[in-house]
Amino acid sequence: MADTQQVDPKAERKATRLAQRIGSFSKAHGGAEGQVAYIGQRGARIVLVGEDGTWGDIVASTYAIAQEAVRKSGITVHESFDGEFAAKVRTGPYEWSRMAGIQLGGPGNR
Numbered sequence: 001m002a003d004t005q006q007v008d009p010k011a012e013r014k015a016t017r018l019a020q021r022i023g024s025f026s027k028a029h030g031g032a033e034g035q036v037a038y039i040g041q042r043g044a045r046i047v048l049v050g051e052d053g054t055w056g057d058i059v060a061s062t063y064a065i066a067q068e069a070v071r072k073s074g075i076t077v078h079e080s081f082d083g084e085f086a087a088k089v090r091t092g093p094y095e096w097s098r099m100a101g102i103q104l105g106g107p108g109n110r
Contacts (some may be wrong), residue, residue: 013067017061018069022048026075029054033076033085036066045071047081053090 025086026032029050037045046058060066070077078085
């Protein structure tokens with residue numbers, strides 16, 4: 001018996017659009033790697049780290065859509081955001097001032 005699994009066209013279009021955004025990020029930053037994290041009812045967060053250390057994220061409405069998007073994009077996907085993968089992230093003054101503002105009573109989040 002053949003597998004007759006139905007594909008939701010709307011979910012497929014969402015995954016394709018996200019894959020295009022991931023591809024654009026990857027192209028702009030010399031390649032990219034990612035990690036998909038479930039964030040509850042909001043869906044899933046795709047964290048991207050470019051080869052140049054630039055990072056960003058995209059939120060998908062479901063974990064399945066996020067997984068399909070990274071599969072379509074062809075990037076390397078990590079199980080967790082730690083170790084060598086996390087060490088590739090390069091932060092700048094903006095991130096440091098925001099972290100200091102949150103942790104040490106520095107400038108507030110604006």
